[in-house]
Amino acid sequence: MKKLIISFLAFSVGLLMLASCTKNDPKVVSNGGTPGTxxxxxxxxxxxxxxxxxxxxxxxxxxxxxxxxxxxxxxxxxxxxxxxxxxxxxxxxxxxxxxxxxxxxxxxxxxxxxxxxxxxxxxxxxxxxxxxxxxxxxxxxxxxxxxxxxPYTLASYIYLVGALNGWSSSAPDSLVSTTSNGVYTGTFTFPAGAGNNQFLILPAKNFNNKYATNDPTTLVPSATVGYNVPNNFNAPGAGTYTITLNLNTLTIGFK
The missing domain is CATH 2.60.40 (Immunoglobulin-like)
Structure with a gap:
C-alpha cells in the first residue's frame, strides 16, 4: 500500500509539472518592425x-x-x-x-x-x-x-615602345597591373632583324621619363630595371613573349 501511495504521488507531481509546461506562457513576437529612413x-x-x-x-x-x-x-x-x-x-x-x-x-x-x-x-x-x-x-x-x-578601375598601365611599334609614344603597347600592385604584364611580338628586339617602358605616353636598364645592350635579356637610366631593354630575340615588369623588385622577365 505504501508503494502504491508513493507511486500515485509521483504520478500526480508529474502531471502538475506537465501542466505547468504546457501553459500558454507569454511570448515576445516581432511585428516585423518599422524600418528607419x-x-x-x-x-x-x-x-x-x-x-x-x-x-x-x-x-x-x-x-x-x-x-x-x-x-x-x-x-x-x-x-x-x-x-x-x-x-x-x-x-x-x-x-x-x-x-x-x-x-x-x-x-x-x-x-x-x-x-x-x-x-x-x-x-x-x-x-x-x-x-x-x-x-x-x-x-x-x-x-x-x-x-x-x-568608381575608378583598380588596374593601372605602363607603356612599351620599341622597334615593334616604330618607337612611337603616341600609340604604345601597354603592360597592365590588374590591382595596381606594382607588377605589370603584357604580351608582345618582336619582329626579326638587328635591333628589333630593343624597347623601353614609359610610365606615361611621352618620353619625359622611362624605365630602362644599366645593363649593357648586348645582355639578353636584361634583368635589372632603373628609372631614367641609359640603356634599352632587349627581348631574347624575334618572337612573341609575355613580359613581366616588377617595380617592387626592379626586375624584368620574359616567357
Missing part, C-alpha cells in the same frame, strides 16, 4: 584613384534613423549597395560602426564596395538602403537612396 550627403560621386590613400576624408556620408520594434531588440545595421535592376540579389554590404547610425566612406572604401556591383571607369546608377537585422532570418529595410557613381 536613410539619407545621403550627395547623390553624385566621382571617385579619383589619386585620392585612394586618403582614408580620413569622407566622400559621402549616409545617415539613418533607428528602426522601431514592439520590444527591446538588438539590431545590426548595415548599408547595402546594389546596381539598379539587380533587385538586391547581390548587394555589397558595409556594416555601420557599432552604436552609430551615421557612416562616412572614404574614396577607397566606397570604390571597393562599388566595384562589387558596377564596373570601374564607367558612370553607373546604384541604390543604397539600410538593412536592420534582428537575425539572419529577420530583417527590415529602409527606403532606397539613388546615387550616380563613377
Amino acid at each position: 536613410l539619407s545621403a550627403s550627395a547623390t553624385t560621386v566621382v571617385l579619383v584613384k589619386a585620392n585612394s590613400a586618403d582614408t580620413t576624408t569622407k566622400v559621402i556620408t549616409f545617415t539613418a534613423t533607428a528602426s522601431q520594434y514592439n520590444f527591446k531588440a538588438s539590431v545590426s545595421n548595415a548599408l547595402q549597395i546594389d546596381s539598379v535592376g539587380d533587385n538586391w540579389k547581390h548587394p555589397a554590404t558595409i556594416a555601420f560602426n557599432v552604436g552609430s547610425l551615421t557612416q562616412g566612406l572614404s574614396t577607397s572604401a566606397l570604390n571597393t564596395a562599388l566595384l562589387q556591383v558596377v564596373p570601374g571607369g564607367v558612370t553607373s546608377n546604384v541604390n543604397v538602403r539600410v538593412q536592420y537585422a534582428l537575425s539572419p532570418e529577420v530583417a527590415s529595410y529602409s527606403n532606397a537612396v539613388s546615387l550616380t557613381v563613377t
Whole structure:
C-alpha cells in the first residue's frame, strides 16, 4: 500500500509539472518592425584613384534613423549597395560602426564596395538602403537612396615602345597591373632583324621619363630595371613573349 501511495504521488507531481509546461506562457513576437529612413550627403560621386590613400576624408556620408520594434531588440545595421535592376540579389554590404547610425566612406572604401556591383571607369546608377537585422532570418529595410557613381578601375598601365611599334609614344603597347600592385604584364611580338628586339617602358605616353636598364645592350635579356637610366631593354630575340615588369623588385622577365 505504501508503494502504491508513493507511486500515485509521483504520478500526480508529474502531471502538475506537465501542466505547468504546457501553459500558454507569454511570448515576445516581432511585428516585423518599422524600418528607419536613410539619407545621403550627395547623390553624385566621382571617385579619383589619386585620392585612394586618403582614408580620413569622407566622400559621402549616409545617415539613418533607428528602426522601431514592439520590444527591446538588438539590431545590426548595415548599408547595402546594389546596381539598379539587380533587385538586391547581390548587394555589397558595409556594416555601420557599432552604436552609430551615421557612416562616412572614404574614396577607397566606397570604390571597393562599388566595384562589387558596377564596373570601374564607367558612370553607373546604384541604390543604397539600410538593412536592420534582428537575425539572419529577420530583417527590415529602409527606403532606397539613388546615387550616380563613377568608381575608378583598380588596374593601372605602363607603356612599351620599341622597334615593334616604330618607337612611337603616341600609340604604345601597354603592360597592365590588374590591382595596381606594382607588377605589370603584357604580351608582345618582336619582329626579326638587328635591333628589333630593343624597347623601353614609359610610365606615361611621352618620353619625359622611362624605365630602362644599366645593363649593357648586348645582355639578353636584361634583368635589372632603373628609372631614367641609359640603356634599352632587349627581348631574347624575334618572337612573341609575355613580359613581366616588377617595380617592387626592379626586375624584368620574359616567357
